[in-house]
Amino acid sequence: MSRIGKLPITIPAGVTVTVSEDTVTVKGPKGTLNQQIKPNIEVTIDGSTLVVSRPDDEKQNRAMHGLYRSLIQNMITGVSEGYKKTLELVGVGYRVSNQGQVLELALGYTHNIFLGLPAEIKVETKSERNQNPVIILESADKQLIGQVCAKIRSFRKPEPYKGKGVRFAGEVVRRKAGKSAGKK
Secondary structure (H helix, E strand, O other): OOOOOOOOEEOOOOOEEEEOOOEEEEEEOOEEEEEEOOOOOEEEEEOOEEEEEOOOOOHHHHHHHHHHHHHHHHHHHHHHOOEEEEEEEEOOOOEEEEEOOEEEEEOOOOOOEEEEOOOOOEEEEEOOOOOOOEEEEEEOOHHHHHHHHHHHHHOOOOOOOOOOEEEEOOOOOOOOOOOOOOOO
């Protein structure tokens, strides 16, 4: 048995989970999420717990067992508590602002970068004096918020010499020593 797959999921108060033929729908105070499920994997609800099971130990079923359990757990956490990611812009002249769902980034290129964000993501930007600009993203969908963060980070990844770039809050960038003086 999968160590992760066999663990039951507790459904918190205020969250409703419905299982149709091949779809699990989770509704909560932060929104609604859906997940398609392979027909081999069985999802059963017993009171306030949800159990994911598989019919046999075939390799494909073993792989999907733990995966779907984790996806459903992330959906339940997302609609009840939500996910929050914070990105930090480190570098001279790096700026960020947002007008609604459009993010404007100035990352040292000759032009500003405009990024339209999905409606499911709530965005907030902070630019305080003597501090790095910050982007705060909130959503119920863990996969979507991670994908958007990766896209923003890909515009200017942190480089190892000066540490400039877009990084997650609290991320440690390993620094390298620059060139040393020539030999005599």
